[in-house]
Amino acid sequence: MNCIDEFVVVNFLSDDEIEIGTTKRADRVHILDLPAHFDRASSFLAVRSRREEKRLPSKLPIVDISLLSVFIFPTGESAILKEYIDDFSISNGENALEYLITHVSKKSGFDRIEELWEREGRFESKIISNALLTRASVTRIEEKENKVMGKRVTKLSNVFGDNGTLSQILKGYEARMPQMDMAGCVSDALVNDRVQFIEADTGTGKSIGYLVPLLLAIRDNDSKAIISTKTKVLQDQLIDKDIPIVKDAIGNTSNLKIHLLKGRSNYLCLLKAMNSMNEGRQIGLEGDVSSQMWLAFLERWLSDTKDGDIQSINERARDYIDVNKLRFLTSSKEDCIGRYCPFKDRCFLLKERQEARNSDLLVVNHSLLLSEHVMRSDTDDLCILPPADYLVVDEAHRFADVAMSTLGHDISYKESKNFINSLAIFDEKTGRSKGIMSECFLSIFGKDAKKLTRESERFDTVLKRILEREDTLFRGIEGENTAPWKVQYNDMAEELELTLKECIDIMINIEGKLDDKIENEVNTENDVVLLLRVKNVIEKLDNWAECLHLLINGEDNVWVKYIEWREGEPSLHIRKIDIAEDISDIFDSYRSVILTSATLNINSSFSFVTSQLGLDRWEEDRKARLGFSILPPVFNYSKQALFLIPSDIEEYHYEEWGYERYITSISRILTSLISKVHRKTLVLFTSYRDMNAVLSNVENEGYNISVQGKDGNAQEVIAKFRGTGSNVAFGVKSLWEGIDLPGSSLEILIIVKLPFDNPRNPLTNKLNSLKGFGNYMLPRMILDLKQGIGRLIRKLDDKGIVLCLDNRVLKKSYGNVVIHSLPEGMGVKVARWKKCLRTIEDFFKE
Ligand code: SF4
Numbered sequence: 004m005n006c007i008d009e010f011v012v013v014n015f016l017s018d019d020e021i022e023i024g025t026t027k028r029a030d031r032v033h034i035l036d037l038p039a040h041f042d043r044a045s046s047f048l049a050v051r052s053r054r055e056e057k058r059l060p061s062k063l064p065i066v067d068i069s070l071l072s073v074f075i076f077p078t079g080e081s082a083i084l085k086e087y088i089d090d091f092s093i094s095n096g097e098n099a100l101e102y103l104i105t106h107v108s109k110k111s112g113f114d115r116i117e118e119l120w121e122r123e124g125r126f127e128s129k130i131i132s133n134a135l136l137t138r139a140s141v142t143r144i145e146e147k148e149n150k151v152m153g154k155r156v157t158k159l160s161n162v163f164g165d166n167g168t169l170s171q172i173l174k175g176y177e178a179r180m181p182q183m184d185m186a187g188c189v190s191d192a193l194v195n196d197r198v199q200f201i202e203a204d205t206g207t208g209k210s211i212g213y214l215v216p217l218l219l220a221i222r223d224n225d226s227k228a229i230i231s232t233k234t235k236v237l238q239d240q241l242i243d244k245d246i247p248i249v250k251d252a253i254g255n256t257s258n259l260k261i262h263l264l265k266g267r268s269n270y271l272c273l274l275k276a277m278n279s280m281n282e283g284r285q286i287g288l289e290g291d292v293s294s295q296m297w298l299a300f301l302e303r304w305l306s307d308t309k310d311g312d313i314q315s316i317n318e319r320a321r322d323y324i325d326v327n328k329l330r331f332l333t334s335s336k337e338d339c340i341g342r343y344c345p346f347k348d349r350c351f352l353l354k355e356r357q358e359a360r361n362s363d364l365l366v367v368n369h370s371l372l373l374s375e376h377v378m379r380s381d382t383d384d385l386c387i388l389p390p391a392d393y394l395v396v397d398e399a400h401r402f403a404d405v406a407m408s409t410l411g412h413d414i415s416y417k418e419s420k421n422f423i424n425s426l427a428i429f430d431e432k433t434g435r436s437k438g439i440m441s442e443c444f445l446s447i448f449g450k451d452a453k454k455l456t457r458e459s460e461r462f463d464t465v466l467k468r469i470l471e472r473e474d475t476l477f478r479g480i481e482g483e484n485t486a487p488w489k490v491q492y493n494d495m496a497e498e499l500e501l502t503l504k505e506c507i508d509i510m511i512n513i514e515g516k517l518d519d520k521i522e523n524e525v526n527t528e529n530d531v532v533l534l535l536r537v538k539n540v541i542e543k544l545d546n547w548a549e550c551l552h553l554l555i556n557g558e559d560n561v562w563v564k565y566i567e568w569r570e571g572e573p574s575l576h577i578r579k580i581d582i583a584e585d586i587s588d589i590f591d592s593y594r595s596v597i598l599t600s601a602t603l604n605i606n607s608s609f610s611f612v613t614s615q616l617g618l619d620r621w622e623e624d625r626k627a628r629l630g631f632s633i634l635p636p637v638f639n640y641s642k643q644a645l646f647l648i649p650s651d652i653e654e655y656h657y658e659e660w661g662y663e664r665y666i667t668s669i670s671r672i673l674t675s676l677i678s679k680v681h682r683k684t685l686v687l688f689t690s691y692r693d694m695n696a697v698l699s700n701v702e703n704e705g706y707n708i709s710v711q712g713k714d715g716n717a718q719e720v721i722a723k724f725r726g727t728g729s730n731v732a733f734g735v736k737s738l739w740e741g742i743d744l745p746g747s748s749l750e751i752l753i754i755v756k757l758p759f760d761n762p763r764n765p766l767t768n769k770l771n772s773l774k775g776f777g778n779y780m781l782p783r784m785i786l787d788l789k790q791g792i793g794r795l796i797r798k799l800d801d802k803g804i805v806l807c808l809d810n811r812v813l814k815k816s817y818g819n820v821v822i823h824s825l826p827e828g829m830g831v832k833v834a835r836w837k838k839c840l841r842t843i844e845d846f847f848k849e
Contacts, residue, residue, distance in 0.1 A: 159186045168252040181634040185212030188632045198596045199630040202603040206637035214249040226392040231372040233398035262362035271311040272334040273346035311351025337539040343532045369405040376589045392594045399598035403615035411578040412550035462502040487765040488564035500551040510541045565765035583617020602789040611782035641828035646805045649836040670700035682750040684731045689756045740790040745797035752795045754807045758787040785824045
């Protein structure tokens with residue numbers, strides 16, 4: 004076998020010039036140490052190539068795949084490249100080289116590399132000047148994909164093509180290549196039992212992109228699927244809009260059972276509602292106007308609603324009725340008596356769960372999916388999810404976060420205190436007791452009520468002691484809402500654990516006595532119901548006891564323990580550091596899993612999301628199931644958007660001495676922008692501290708600004724901003740994703756600071772120290788940044804500016820990673836603020 008060493012040479016001459024060539028003269032080119040991250044400053048890269056002449060007569064150089072992978076995927080991810088090569092089953096070298104060309108072109112914004120490739124069939128050393136990226140390479144890839152997918156693509160093109168069924172249903176429909184790519188990719192993954200990650204840009208229409216092949220597979224193969232999303236908004240959009248469109252487009256779907264299931268607390272509990280209405284009448288609430296309205300509303304709504312979902316109460320009703328009151332009347336695990344409930348035949352929750360179990364396609368949220376998998380049981384009532392062949396995880400960039408919190412344990416001070424106190428309140432004077440368990444106590448367990456009251460008081464006192472200590476230590480620091488659990492609290496936690504165990508023992512005692520009573524007496528229906536409630540209470544107390552046990556004994560390399568304050572309420576938390584096993588178990592339950600989002604890759608690598616889910620540690624044969632795709636962008640970012648960084652911005656300082664100067668500098672920029680450029684502007688902060696400090700400077704100018712927190716929650720602020728209410732909105736982290744502001748409803752997006760997680764947060768701190776900044780904090784920030792930027796361009800004719808006020812992009816070594824992760828083609832401009840301002844004005848004049 005005659006092997007010839009060759010080299011592909013990529014020479015970055017300057018920011019605007021690139022040289023690419025090959026040479027057979029190995030002695031004249033040295034393989035350089037490849038930089039950990041792509042870095043133009045290193046200016047020169049040579050990749051060794053190897054051609055086996057007999058087998059591959061092509062003149063093209065054959066590139067060493069593993070070396071090339073290091074260049075293309077600096078963090079070590081080579082799966083995409085392998086998959087790409089496998090898919091097209093042409094010579095590795097040709098393919099790999101082409102991939103390199105495409106990537107270098109995209110990263111650098113050079114397209115003449117493509118032309119040279121086309122015209123000359125090989126590379127010569129040439130200087131290629133700055134030019135815009137064309138879609139030539141993308142088109143060629145799509146042609147190849149079509150060849151590979153053959154028959155199946157024909158079927159999909161009947162739906163997606165220019166004259167496909169979607170064009171007959173959707174007004175103004177235009178076939179979008181990335182959407183077809185998405186459908187082809189999903190179809191392929193379903194057929195080949197893959198765990199497929201797909202990043203699809205905003206505007207791809209990815210829901211329809213995956214729904215078409217999914218519904219085809221369900222319809223044609225008699226299979227079942229579950230779709231999991233992070234937000235209710237997307238669930239509603241799937242059920243109300245996208246699924247009906249796809250059903251129409253593919254036809255013959257009237258027999259498919261499709262269902263949306265939400266968490267238990269979304270559904271009204273009829274038992275509680277009836278009790279509440281009866282109590283209201285008994286204590287004469289009918290005389291009070293607002294109570295009358297409330298009772299009338301409840302009666303009316305109960306006769307109207309089909310699913311008992313309290314979210315479905317319309318906006319108008321919300322103006323008159325305190326819908327929050329309904330929260331007390333929704334189903335809860337500890338109160339539900341299931342088949343012993345007098346309303347079991349009409350119960351919304353049981354009905355919804357039954358439909359969910361029988362459905363062909365079930366839509367749920369991440370938290371419900373994960374908790375059901377964790378507690379999965381084969382016993383009737385408890386198993387909610389139907390056994391399914393396929394799982395689609397939409398908004399997959401948040402799946403690992405939700406998994407961590409679902410697989411952890413929490414004790415909320417308010418909830419636990421109220422719950423334990425409500426079990427029994429023993430009145431010394433009358434010798435009677437009230438509370439959830441009062442029925443038990445009144446009849447036979449008076450002594451237990453007394454003991455339980457004592458224990459619940461002890462629980463309250465000790466928990467308060469821990470939290471008050473933390474309160475004075477940490478809450479003085481503005482903007483901080485978490486504190487690590489400390490070993491010195493273990494004594495108090497042990498006391499709490501002991502108290503809980505006492506409560507559990509009392510309940511177990513009651514459980515035993517009830518069991519005896521049921522066995523020996525005839526009329527026991529009431530006792531059976533009581534017994535069920537006792538069991539529910541024990542389960543809940545057991546969970547808290549488990550949380551306390553782990554807080555005291557959980558190993559620090561397995562668990563992260565911390566205290567958090569949210570809306571003034573403290574809570575205790577424990578999170579599992581490694582969720583790999585749980586995620587693997589979940590993924591193994593499905594033939595194929597699709598994970599999709601607009602933000603999954605960083606510099607063409609999926610290594611961060613796979614490591615978050617622990618898939619990077621899968622054995623090789625399991626890893627073979629993994630697939631990765633990045634779909635081409637829909638928008639022309641080079642024309643539609645610009646990323647601006649003022650070079651004269653102050654550096655951020657947390658400490659007071661530099662903080663004020665920093666805030667003043669941000670405020671000045673915002674003031675001049677708002678007064679000169681009258682465009683819809685969304686300002687995204689990373690903390691309330693920064694937002695409020697800037698606001699106190701800017702609001703003196705008399706601008707009409709909608710402010711998250713001050714003017715309502717995220718949705719309320721966006722509603723006001725979307726209308727004519729205000730031209731500027733200030734928001735914190737919850738506005739960085741999930742909001743849709745197309746067209747002129749958002750034209751300038753300001754990133755005040757790069758959205759790094761707070762390093763003082765114990766969970767962030769722990770994971771960062773274990774995985775390292777480059778593998779944890781940085782990629783998390785990049786994905787959040789991409790989400791934030793994704794708010795700006797939502798339609799083909801949108802235009803907008805991203806103004807980044809964080810000069811770390813210019814000064815820190817990771818600035819390059821930030822720039823390279825911007826949407827493909829988006830121009831970047833660095834200039835002094837005055838010049839930036841002129842650029843913004845000119846940009847909107849064009
Ligand atoms: S079965 Fe449970 S949720 Fe349903 S009405 Fe009865 S108690 Fe409420």
